Amino acid sequence: MTDNRVYWIWLQRGLAAGSPRVSKILSRFGSPKEFFEGGREYWLTPGLLSEREYEALDSFTLEDAAAQIEFAERLGQKVIVYDDPAFPPLLREIPAPPCALYVKGELPEPGALCIAMVGTRKATSDGIEAASRLSRSLGERGVVVVSGGALGIDSACHEGAMEGGGETVCVLGCGIGANYLMKNAPLRSRIARNGALVSEYPPNTPASVHTFPVRNRILSGLCAGTVVIECGEKSGALVTVSLALEQGRDVFAVPGSPVNPSARGVNRLISDGAKPVLTADDILEEYPSFSSNRALREAQSLRAAADGGEEAAPIVRIPCGEERSPASLSREARALYDLLTAEQRHVSELAAKAGLSMRETLGALTELELGGWIHSYSGRRYSR
Numbered sequence: 001m002t003d004n005r006v007y008w009i010w011l012q013r014g015l016a017a018g019s020p021r022v023s024k025i026l027s028r029f030g031s032p033k034e035f036f037e038g039g040r041e042y043w044l045t046p047g048l049l050s051e052r053e054y055e056a057l058d059s060f061t062l063e064d065a066a067a068q069i070e071f072a073e074r075l076g077q078k079v080i081v082y083d084d085p086a087f088p089p090l091l092r093e094i095p096a097p098p099c100a101l102y103v104k105g106e107l108p109e110p111g112a113l114c115i116a117m118v119g120t121r122k123a124t125s126d127g128i129e130a131a132s133r134l135s136r137s138l139g140e141r142g143v144v145v146v147s148g149g150a151l152g153i154d155s156a157c158h159e160g161a162m163e164g165g166g167e168t169v170c171v172l173g174c175g176i177g178a179n180y181l182m183k184n185a186p187l188r189s190r191i192a193r194n195g196a197l198v199s200e201y202p203p204n205t206p207a208s209v210h211t212f213p214v215r216n217r218i219l220s221g222l223c224a225g226t227v228v229i230e231c232g233e234k235s236g237a238l239v240t241v242s243l244a245l246e247q248g249r250d251v252f253a254v255p256g257s258p259v260n261p262s263a264r265g266v267n268r269l270i271s272d273g274a275k276p277v278l279t280a281d282d283i284l285e286e287y288p289s290f291s292s293n294r295a296l297r298e299a300q301s302l303r304a305a306a307d308g309g310e311e312a313a314p315i316v317r318i319p320c321g322e323e324r325s326p327a328s329l330s331r332e333a334r335a336l337y338d339l340l341t342a343e344q345r346h347v348s349e350l351a352a353k354a355g356l357s358m359r360e361t362l363g364a365l366t367e368l369e370l371g372g373w374i375h376s377y378s379g380r381r382y383s384r
Helices: 007-013 022-031 032-038 051-059 062-072 127-142 153-163 182-193 209-221 238-248 261-271 278-283 294-306 329-338 347-354 358-370
Strands: 078-081 098-107 114-119 144-147 166-170 195-200 225-229 248-255 376-377 379-383
Touching: 007 022, 007 051, 007 062, 007 078, 007 098, 022 153, 032 153, 051 294, 078 347, 098 182, 114 153, 114 238, 114 347, 127 144, 127 225, 127 248, 153 166, 153 182, 166 182, 166 209, 166 347, 182 195, 182 238, 195 376, 209 238, 225 238, 238 261, 238 347, 248 261, 261 358, 278 329, 329 347, 329 358, 347 358, 347 379, 358 379
Parallel strands: 114 144, 114 225, 144 166, 166 195, 225 248
Antiparallel strands: 078 098, 098 195, 376 379
């Protein structure tokens, strides 16, 4: 049986990234497979394709598409197409959705709250600090931070999310593996281990002045909202904002100094109606259904996994100090509990000594805190 993905790759290659004709073809013909099998009679439907698009579809074969998929998978990239259950559901809703995504790492789980964070490459120290602080706080809350992998604000947002133990997604304006901004190659490698690199361009496709504006609709389309931190009045970040508004998504802005040229764009957004934000709570209050029970669900999920997939018993908060056996705790939680004393210890020290990832550590600490086994303090410190 022919791999269904080849039809999506064939259509994406023929129409080119960002084509608004994808939705038109899907609404008229149902699927790229049906459109392909209809042959030239379908492809020549008046007003449907340009001459260039017709020639591209006619010259690119399913065998070419299959080879492209095989090449991507040899490089460790997943190819996720529009009708795959793993395809981000919000992305299906945007005008001109991508037919296929190339992914290195793991996409966020369905239902995860994704927030885009964008801004200038030439950020001030205040802008970098604001981006780092806000993304770190979002990461600690379980929010997936999505950005574009550029220097300045983008890099600070990716770094902050990972420091907070959260997932982050980098949407590239080139193919994964392309020789682009090699200064950030180590950052991209870490993102792939703590989230995902995403592109609609085939592996190693070079970046150009045209690919980044096309990319921006995916950056905003993956997310419920977009946060802007430092941008001038003619910034690429404002392109992402325009796309977010077109997609019906929320727009937030971090206020900046009125004498800072790099803050003129964000301050203008606020005067035009964007919600000003100073903390993660300012964002999360717009999504109350996300934050109310997430910590409890995550802790229960970790316990279920530790118990071999069996359904976990509800976690009940018990006052600290009450005598009881830690046998019901997950393996990770028990390891951290054994390390803790009455002395406060930082989360990074605990993770290192327990040999756990930051994500595992935060999940286990949540389990312990909800169960009343430990105390938490400001600065991400914990004690029994």
